[in-house]
Amino acid sequence: MEPGNEKQLNFIEQIIVEDLESGRVQEVITRFPPEPNGYLHIGHAKSICLNFGLAESFKGKCNLRFDDTNPEKEEEHYMQAIKEDVGWLGFQWAQLCYASDYFEQFYRWAVELVTAGLAYVDRQSPEEIRQTRGTLTEPGENSPFRNRSVEENLDLLEKMRKGEFDEGECVLRAKIDMSHPNINMRDPVMYRILKKAHYRTGNHWCMYPMYDFAHGYEDAIEGITHSICTLEFADHRPLYDWFLDNVHVPSRPRQYEFARLNLSYTVMSKRLLLGLIQEGIVNGWDDPRMPTIQGLRRRGYTPSSIRRFCGEIGVAKSNSMVDYELLEHTIREELNTTAQRVMVVLRPLKVVIENYPEGREELIEYQNNPEDPSMGTRMVPFSREIYIEQDDFREDPPKKFFRLAPGKEVRLKHAYYLTCREIIKDTSGNIVELRCEYDPQSRGGETADGRKVRGTLHWVSAPHAVNVEVRLYDKLFTLKNMSEMEEGKSYHDYLNPNSLEVLRGSLAEPVLKEAKPFDRFQFLRQGYYTVDYESTQDTPIFNRIVALKDTWAKIQSKGLGNR
RNA sequence: UGGGGCGUGGCCAAGCGGUAAGGCAAGGGACUUUGGAUCCCUGACUCGGAGGUUCGAAUCCUCCCGCCCCAGCCA
Numbered sequence: 001m002e003p004g005n006e007k008q009l010n011f012i013e014q015i016i017v018e019d020l021e022s023g024r025v026q027e028v029i030t031r032f033p034p035e036p037n038g039y040l041h042i043g044h045a046k047s048i049c050l051n052f053g054l055a056e057s058f059k060g061k062c063n064l065r066f067d068d069t070n071p072e073k074e075e076e077h078y079m080q081a082i083k084e085d086v087g088w089l090g091f092q093w094a095q096l097c098y099a100s101d102y103f104e105q106f107y108r109w110a111v112e113l114v115t116a117g118l119a120y121v122d123r124q125s126p127e128e129i130r131q132t133r134g135t136l137t138e139p140g141e142n143s144p145f146r147n148r149s150v151e152e153n154l155d156l157l158e159k160m161r162k163g164e165f166d167e168g169e170c171v172l173r174a175k176i177d178m179s180h181p182n183i184n185m186r187d188p189v190m191y192r193i194l195k196k197a198h199y200r201t202g203n204h205w206c207m208y209p210m211y212d213f214a215h216g217y218e219d220a221i222e223g224i225t226h227s228i229c230t231l232e233f234a235d236h237r238p239l240y241d242w243f244l245d246n247v248h249v250p251s252r253p254r255q256y257e258f259a260r261l262n263l264s265y266t267v268m269s270k271r272l273l274l275g276l277i278q279e280g281i282v283n284g285w286d287d288p289r290m291p292t293i294q295g296l297r298r299r300g301y302t303p304s305s306i307r308r309f310c311g312e313i314g315v316a317k318s319n320s321m322v323d324y325e326l327l328e329h330t331i332r333e334e335l336n337t338t339a340q341r342v343m344v345v346l347r348p349l350k351v352v353i354e355n356y357p358e359g360r361e362e363l364i365e366y367q368n369n370p371e372d373p374s375m376g377t378r379m380v381p382f383s384r385e386i387y388i389e390q391d392d393f394r395e396d397p398p399k400k401f402f403r404l405a406p407g408k409e410v411r412l413k414h415a416y417y418l419t420c421r422e423i424i425k426d427t428s429g430n431i432v433e434l435r436c437e438y439d440p441q442s443r444g445g446e447t448a449d450g451r452k453v454r455g456t457l458h459w460v461s462a463p464h465a466v467n468v469e470v471r472l473y474d475k476l477f478t479l480k481n482m483s484e485m486e487e488g489k490s491y492h493d494y495l496n497p498n499s500l501e502v503l504r505g506s507l508a509e510p511v512l513k514e515a516k517p518f519d520r521f522q523f524l525r526q527g528y529y530t531v532d533y534e535s536t537q538d539t540p541i542f543n544r545i546v547a548l549k550d551t552w553a554k555i556q557s558k559g560l561g562n563r
Numbered sequence: 564u565g566g567g568g569c570g571u572g573g574c575c576a577a578g579c580g581g582u583a584a585g586g587c588a589a590g591g592g593a594c595u596u597u598g599g600a601u602c603c604c605u606g607a608c609u610c611g612g613a614g615g616u617u618c619g620a621a622u623c624c625u626c627c628c629g630c631c632c633c634a635g636c637c638a
Contacts, residue, residue: 008576008577008584008585010577034638067638069638070637070638125636126635130636133634134565134634135565135634136564136566137564137565137566140634170636180566181567182565182633183565184566184634185566189636193636194636210636210637211638229638232631232633234567234632234633235566235567236633237567238567257568259568259569312575312576313576313587314586315576316575316576317568318570318576318630319568319631320576322587323573323575323588325588326575326587326588329587329588330587336599337600370596370597370599370600371599403598411596444596456596457597458597524599548597548598549598549600552598553598554598
């Protein structure tokens with residue numbers, strides 16, 4: 001942290017400042033320790049931004065460490081995806097580490113604990129261990145194997161390592177206190193036998209360390225000064241400390257807990273996320289509706305907007321539920337200044353400008369971004385037949401409707417004023433075309449007489465229009481707090497049926513034919529969109545990142561009933 | 564009825580004994596060639612509740628209430 005920085009510090013930053021001032025630590029070293037058993041989501045992003053951010057602002061270091069102590073769940077491809085996601089978010093780790101690289105050292109510490117009489121091999125079955133653990137209000141019972149001699153335990157531990165026991169036959173346990181009020185301290189398991197190949201160590205080991213036994217040691221090996229985890233691990237801190245305090249470790253890290261992120265209208269649990277995929281409700285981990293980093297990326301979110309969001313939500317210890325509107329706000333704010341404005345008619349309505357010469361076409365100079373004049377202008381073709389948005393015309397307009405209606409005049413962005421003269425309907429009464437008239441004197445979008453035209457519409461020249469597919473995404477669930485589902489219901493009962501709407505008849509101005517995957521645009525008056533990677537030259541595909549704020553929609557919904 | 568954590572406006576969140584920051588959302592207005600953006604303005608007479616200490620308390624003490632987490636050979 002810069003000296004003299006007046007910024008308010010979160011509680012972890014305050015602790016770090018104190019630690020630096022007291023000399024407890026010389027340099028801040030943190031770590032982001034994912035288990036490679038799934039994809040990262042926005043909740044992980046909070047932790048990533050916290051850990052890497054702390055290292056950045058205190059000029060320290062942050063490691064990316066795979067906490068890969070369970071071969072049953074972990075896979076190489078998850079590890080690769082996590083590395084990519086952390087890098088995409090814009091962070092560089094000081095070291096790339098793997099808990100599995102420390103297995104030998106863990107074993108030595110286990111031997112040290114056994115030798116000190118602080119660990120023992122328990123031959124009880126998993127069921128017996130569970131039954132003798134006691135309950136929240138009753139103490140547990142000592143294992144009948146608790147008082148073996150050190151020699152016997154050492155021998156048994158070696159046999160465990162050599163594979164002389166089957167899975168479930170025995171475990172190594174810390175000898176702490178079976179009547180401890182904190183259940184985690186009731187002789188926790190340190191090693192279990194798992195005759196499974198590990199994605200990195202192969203078949204070298206047939207027993208694997210448990211989280212509580214391993215985690216503090218991983219931190220100690222790497223010299224982590226501040227080991228940050230989520231609230232549910234607060235109960236484990238006494239254990240974290242116990243393991244570190246009872247052997248000789250190279251450094252003494254401290255654990256701190258913060259509240260994990262919850263976002264409204266979505267879920268963060270790997271299990272539920274996986275369920276959505278397996279049931280075909282979404283199309284994979286990178287479906288733009290998913291709160292995964294890959295989903296957000298495909299949706300069009302930028303790394304900087306996600307980092308901004310993580311900075312906005314703060315770091316504290318109270319369980320919280322952040323409004324998804326805040327996430328939307330951060331991407332809107334960024335894209336407002338960086339996204340090129342283009343015109344795309346989502347649901348086209350044909351307009352023929354009767355007094356515009358047939359066969360004539362011209363190029364209209366169009367501002368790429370009014371927020372940033374340095375982005376320049378481009379030329380957009382205009383002609384006698386254009387398309388406008390169906391929603392921009394009402395045969396019988398309500399009050400305060402500034403758009404097109406019979407006899408009403410509007411402005412076509414950067415082009416001309418347009419007045420509706422005639423409506424053409426099909427046999428079933430649907431409006432299929434508008435016959436309009438333009439004012440040749442209004443080129444560019446204004447006239448010498450200075451008359452006011454309230455509505456400005458986006459448009460696309462019919463002969464030049466490019467057919468595009470547009471995917472409109474919305475929130476996945478209808479329940480704000482998904483942890484408050486009604487008794488007996490599942491997330492299936494709260495799925496938003498409109499989380500994806502695909503539009504295939506949308507028409508865009510020619511420049512969009514050149515758009516590349518992950519390019520981001522503002523479709524004028526509508527929202528921000530990005531090019532999906534399934535996009536092709538023939539049919540460009542756009543994902544809606546977020547809609548623009550829609551004051552008109554708000555007015556309408558409020559005035560519902562009084563027209 | 565064990566242990567741990569947390570309760571500040573609708574949602575986050577500062578505040579660390581001196582008289583309630585900020586952001587999002589909401590409402591009102593100005594401006595506008597995006598009903599976008601921008602710009603103003605409004606909102607906790609009060610900090611879960613009740614007592615107490617103090618000249619002074621969201622901040623200290625006591626009691627009470629509420630919510631979350633823990634009984635994997637998961638992390």
